[in-house]
Amino acid sequence: MASQLIPAPDNLSPKISPFWHRIFPANIDIALKTILGVWAAYIVANMLRATLWSPQSHNHSLEYYIITAVISITVTWFLYRLLVWGGKHLTLAVLILTVPTIFLALTTVYVTNSILAYPASILDYISASHNIAHDEALSFFFDAAFANYLILLGWGGLYLAMANNRNSQIALVHSRNLERLTRGSEMRALRYQISPHFLFNALNSVSCLIIDKQNGSAERLIDLIADYMRSVLYFNGDDIITVEQEMAQQIRYLEIEQVRFPSRLKFEVHIDDDVRDWKIPSLILQPLIENAVKHGVARTSVPVCITISAIKDHNRLKLTVTNSGRVSPIISMAKGTGTGLANIRERLETLYGPSAALLTGNGLEDVVIATILIPDEGQIFKDYSL
Incomplete structure (x- = not known):
């Protein structure tokens, strides 16, 4: 009864070219599916909300959500690279999802509103587009950033859970095959x-x-x-x-x-x-x-x-x-x-x-x-x- 050892490297992920491997060094399928899935769900959910709500109470357009999603996908990729770098250590992963993610969320909202507001100021654009007082625009900006932070935080937790589950499966398969190989060797030694x-x-x-x-x-x-x-x-x-x-x-x-x-x-x-x-x-x-x-x-x-x-x-x-x-x-x-x-x-x-x-x-x-x-x-x- 021959025993074959399953390699320890991640053979559950699809084979990719060196170019894509440099961009997504680990768990490319998990990263792509979760990043695109989360922000596609963001667009769909907000468009449904825009459709169900009256235009007077919801002034964001499809353009706003698409720009936000594109920028957020890029920002999420930066977060992905940070997690690949430090996600093997739980404390460092929690730290990454806490401090850098806050600045990534602020960056997403700032860049999105800067593009839509140009050449006007961000606060003037927010005040005009949402029919709110100018002094409330800054509070609205941080509320939007906090919402993006929660989405990034949720994505980070989802990615880490799926990546660690895959790593556990790889380690389990490798460990069990090592044990099987050891048992097979013991059996042959006893037989001989x-x-x-x-x-x-x-x-x-x-x-x-x-x-x-x-x-x-x-x-x-x-x-x-x-x-x-x-x-x-x-x-x-x-x-x-x-x-x-x-x-x-x-x-x-x-x-x-x-x-x-x-x-x-x-x-x-x-x-x-x-x-x-x-x-x-x-x-x-x-x-x-x-x-x-x-x-x-x-x-x-x-x-x-x-x-x-x-x-x-x-x-x-x-x-x-x-x-x-x-x-x-x-x-x-x-x-x-x-x-x-x-x-x-x-x-x-x-x-x-x-x-x-x-x-x-x-x-x-x-x-x-x-x-x-x-x-x-x-x-x-x-x-x-x-």
């Missing part, structure tokens, strides 16, 4: 702990057969080992395979062990049809099969049957390995069976967390039972869906 151990035992068996001058059996064993290792190490590079594929690998392994113990080792495999395509970690059964051979077959002179089964039990996959005999936890740990079981538990924990389990113990009919419980395959990395 198994192969050298098996290969050592298998080559030791070949050596014993050669010493006993059983060359035919040794040659057959080498062929089986090569086939098994090819399947294990080059099975599409997958760490997650189906139950049916895992069982096929274990059958190859048991066929190898049957060459060592032709009269003592028998095995049976049972798979429910509805779990054949269930996805599980590759070689998850290998340590259990090895333990069954090492402590069930190799240490006795009577025939031993190893049974492997895979069934569905209450929406969970139940993998069971049984063999004749009894096991003592203290003795078994002393004889070295703890590493393989720990390997299984670590792999299950890495992939499924607490949703999976490994249970071992003695059965009622003089058998040793090892059971792996795996949740529905949809649980695999389900916390990475965004």
Whole structure:
């Protein structure tokens, strides 16, 4: 199961040319949509107000609103650049939205009225266009500036919220993919702990057969080992395979062990049809099969049957390995069976967390039972869906 790392840079924004990138160095789509959207809404809202109100009580024209919007878009762009520069720090962002924004709002109203009033003075224009006394014109000027300040302040808050949300999404995706890559690496490392151990035992068996001058059996064993290792190490590079594929690998392994113990080792495999395509970690059964051979077959002179089964039990996959005999936890740990079981538990924990389990113990009919419980395959990395 290959894990691809999603790059940390902002790959959620559209690709733009270097020219536009210099003008909008960050979050160009958010900046453009919010700037144009806010001031388009300003024009629409005021034109609706002009239409609904009588001309006597509302003297601003479409020209006034268009000039105001154009100037305000430019001023908002300056505010955007300030926020890009200092918006990573909350205190500095609040300071920018407080002090510089006041002067930007005053600048917007001053430039707009200067254009419309030319060549008259601003206060004379305001007094004449709004039918108010000359001494009230200055108060009207600051009221208009305060209204623009609130719009700029609202835009700044909206932009910061959307930009920070995007940054959080990028960081979350990057973090989750790093964790996924780490988990995948841990799983492969745990999986590859198994192969050298098996290969050592298998080559030791070949050596014993050669010493006993059983060359035919040794040659057959080498062929089986090569086939098994090819399947294990080059099975599409997958760490997650189906139950049916895992069982096929274990059958190859048991066929190898049957060459060592032709009269003592028998095995049976049972798979429910509805779990054949269930996805599980590759070689998850290998340590259990090895333990069954090492402590069930190799240490006795009577025939031993190893049974492997895979069934569905209450929406969970139940993998069971049984063999004749009894096991003592203290003795078994002393004889070295703890590493393989720990390997299984670590792999299950890495992939499924607490949703999976490994249970071992003695059965009622003089058998040793090892059971792996795996949740529905949809649980695999389900916390990475965004």
